[in-house]
Amino acid sequence: MAGKEYYLMHKNVRVCLMEIDEGGRLSRIRINQAEKEHVPLGGQMNSTKFHEWWRDRAIPKTRHGAQTALQRLGYPSAGSALVNNLALSLSDCYWIMPRGTDLSWEDVNLYANDFVDSFGEITINRDYRIDLRKATRFDCAASQGELQKKWCIDADGRRYMIKGNYGQSYQQSLNEVFASSLHRQQGFLNHAEYTLADVRIDGDQEGLGCLCYDFCSEGAECISAWELLQTVKLRSNESYYYPLKEVCLSLGMKEADFTAFMDYQIMTDFLISNTDRHMNNIAVMRDPDTLEIRGFAPIYDSGNSMFYNVSFQSGKDIWKTDYLRRHP
Numbered sequence: 602m603a604g605k606e607y608y609l610m611h612k613n614v615r616v617c618l619m620e621i622d623e624g625g626r627l628s629r630i631r632i633n634q635a636e637k638e639h640v641p642l643g644g645q646m647n648s649t650k651f652h653e654w655w656r657d658r659a660i661p662k663t664r665h666g667a668q669t670a671l672q673r674l675g676y677p678s679a680g681s682a683l684v685n686n687l688a689l690s691l692s693d694c695y696w697i698m699p700r701g702t703d704l705s706w707e708d709v710n711l712y713a714n715d716f717v718d719s720f721g722e723i724t725i726n727r728d729y730r731i732d733l734r735k736a737t738r739f740d741c742a743a744s745q746g747e748l749q750k751k752w753c754i755d756a757d758g759r760r761y762m763i764k765g766n767y768g769q770s771y772q773q774s775l776n777e778v779f780a781s782s783l784h785r786q787q788g789f790l791n792h793a794e795y796t797l798a799d800v801r802i803d804g805d806q807e808g809l810g811c812l813c814y815d816f817c818s819e820g821a822e823c824i825s826a827w828e829l830l831q832t833v834k835l836r837s838n839e840s841y842y843y844p845l846k847e848v849c850l851s852l853g854m855k856e857a858d859f860t861a862f863m864d865y866q867i868m869t870d871f872l873i874s875n876t877d878r879h880m881n882n883i884a885v886m887r888d889p890d891t892l893e894i895r896g897f898a899p900i901y902d903s904g905n906s907m908f909y910n911v912s913f914q915s916g917k918d919i920w921k922t923d924y925l926r927r928h929p
């Protein structure tokens with residue numbers, strides 16, 4: 602079935618016109634050459650990359666709880682949830698506008714308009730009762746990551762994200778808080794500050810998650826290192842470090858700033874045995890109006906560390922075997 606026409610918007614800039622079907626599949630992308638600098642960096646190289654950028658915008662199918670959330674909200678796929686929520690996010694300023702509707706960024710953006718992230722609520726607590734009285738135009742924000750998460754609005758209107766944990770332990774949330782404390786005590790300011798949060802989890806029971814305020818806004822969006830790397834040709838088996846450095850410097854970052862941030866991040870990841878600093882867990886900040894790169898995003902997502910996936914018992918066994926090997 603032919604799709605409907607949408608503009609890909611960057612705030613109020615019409616970046617391109619494209620067709621999107623109900624499942625979120627793209628076709629017939631026509632870039633507005635007058636605004637081509639606003640094409641998402643990840644999609645600038647060619648049409649395949651553009652499709653990949655779009656596909657990566659949907660909530661991953663593999664997100665814990667995503668299938669239940671899609672089903673309960675009546676979405677046939679993550680792509681359809683993306684389209685129905687105009688592909689809005691709280692990490693950047695892209696969205697889609699159905700052709701002929703004449704909506705503006707001010708009408709829809711999640712930084713300023715109310716939303717209830719029912720999708721996120723259900724990923725954390727599959728027994729969450731959807732309160733129809735609170736229904737808003739948007740019930741899902743585009744975001745990456747495997748862990749259950751929801752976006753909320755506090756009493757002062759500030760946006761924050763709550764993250765859950767794998768399995769029964771709350772270690773990932775505790776690790777985020779520990780990592781924040783480590784950075785704070787080092788006097789390193791460019792980190793996301795996680796605190797513990799009471800959450801309702803599956804079975805409507807009390808549980809523990811972690812909370813972090815949005816480090817993006819209408820004046821500052823983040824772009825992942827993975828997206829930046831889509832602007833250059835990568836050699837197979839090559840470390841991403843140098844290509845990432847090349848891209849960051851070409852976008853105006855100072856070499857000393859790149860090195861200082863990466864050295865600090867690599868050192869602290871090593872200390873907390875973080876096993877998850879992949880290219881979607883590093884990002885830079887950009888001014889969405891001037892497109893100027895402002896430096897690295899705060900260090901975030903440090904929860905998969907400190908042997909979070911080793912049970913207490915098997916941890917003890919590993920330590921014991923190691924001790925006996927060294928002290929025969």
Ligand SMILES: Nc1ncnc2c1ncn2[C@@H]1O[C@H](COP(=O)(O)OP(=O)(O)OP(=O)(O)O)[C@@H](O)[C@H]1O
Nearest residue numbers: 691692744745746747748813814815816817881902
């Ligand atoms: N405080 C924040 N403000 C703005 N965007 C954020 C914030 N925290 C996370 N994000 C965005 O949401 C994405 C997912 O968050 P995060 O990496 O913490 O989740 P995750 O499920 O633990 O990821 P992973 O699959 O890498 O373990 C990030 O890659 C980032 O783009």
Ligand SMILES: [Mg+2]
Nearest residue numbers: 746881882902
């Ligand atoms: Mg992540």
